[in-house]
Each structure stands twice: as structure tokens, then as C-alpha cells.
Amino acid sequence: MPLALALYEPDIAQNAGTLARLCGCLGLPLHIIEPAGFPVGDAGFRRAGMDYLDRATIRRHASFAAFEAWRRDEGRRLVLATTRGALPYTAFAFAGDDVLLLGRESAGVPEAVHEGADARIVIPLVAGARSINVALAGAMILGEALRQVGSA
Numbered sequence: 001m002p003l004a005l006a007l008y009e010p011d012i013a014q015n016a017g018t019l020a021r022l023c024g025c026l027g028l029p030l031h032i033i034e035p036a037g038f039p040v041g042d043a044g045f046r047r048a049g050m051d052y053l054d055r056a057t058i059r060r061h062a063s064f065a066a067f068e069a070w071r072r073d074e075g076r077r078l079v080l081a082t083t084r085g086a087l088p089y090t091a092f093a094f095a096g097d098d099v100l101l102l103g104r105e106s107a108g109v110p111e112a113v114h115e116g117a118d119a120r121i122v123i124p125l126v127a128g129a130r131s132i133n134v135a136l137a138g139a140m141i142l143g144e145a146l147r148q149v150g151s152a
Helices: 013-026 043-054 064-074 111-116 134-149
Strands: 004-008 029-033 057-061 078-081 099-102 119-122
Touching: 004 013, 004 134, 013 029, 013 043, 013 057, 013 134, 029 064, 057 064, 078 111, 078 134, 099 134
Parallel strands: 004 029, 004 099, 029 057, 078 099, 078 119
Antiparallel strands: none
């Protein structure tokens, strides 16, 4: 089971498409937890993913509960990227079958999802900066995870 990326109710089609393209290029599955703030597969999503969407393995989950049922059945650890995390992503020990969860661009994840994560990691930012683009965050963290597990 390779590393996987999951998007919690993504708001912006272009970010989701960019991450689908990244996953397609890296051979990693992408899980989209619905509802999304756009029709999955809309023009913005396709434009950002370009012709790489054909390479991407995208699995849609109707809800977080459905995603959690899948994840628990698979026995995979949930690693949440959050501005409220205490451990920098570069100090976290990734496993080869982790699922990295990115929250909504507008609101992150609800408290119940936050509390249910097996680990919460953060990208350290300079004072006064709130967050970076979710697609950039996903790329940074996946790059580190792949480096650690020897799949880069």
C-alpha cells in the first residue's frame, strides 16, 4: 500500500486538480472526501490536472464517515496537516502506508476530525503568516514523506 493523499471537502477545483496531477505523476492514490465545493471533474479541476488526470487513481468518499470506514478497514494511519499541529512535518516519522489528510482551504477540518487523527503535523511558518496554499503544502509534505520511506 503506497502513501496516499486525502482532501477533506476541498473548496477549490484548481487546488484539487493540481494535487490529482501530483498524485498521478508520483503514482499515489488521491482520496476526495465529499462534499466538495465544486463538481469533481469540472473544468477548473480538469484544467489544473491537465492530461495527467488519466494517470491519477482518484477515489471519492461520500462522507468523512465513509472515508474513515475505508481507512480503518485498511489499517492505515491518518496524518493531518494542520496549522494547529505541534510537530513539524520534517520531524515526523512517516510510514509507507500513511494517509496524509489536507483540510478545506476555507476552514480546515472540524474538531472531531482533528481529534480523530493519529498524528497532527505542521509546516512551520514565519510569525504572522497563517498558512500556505493547500496544493503547495501537500507537495511539500508528500515530498518529505516519500524521501523518508525511500520512494522519492
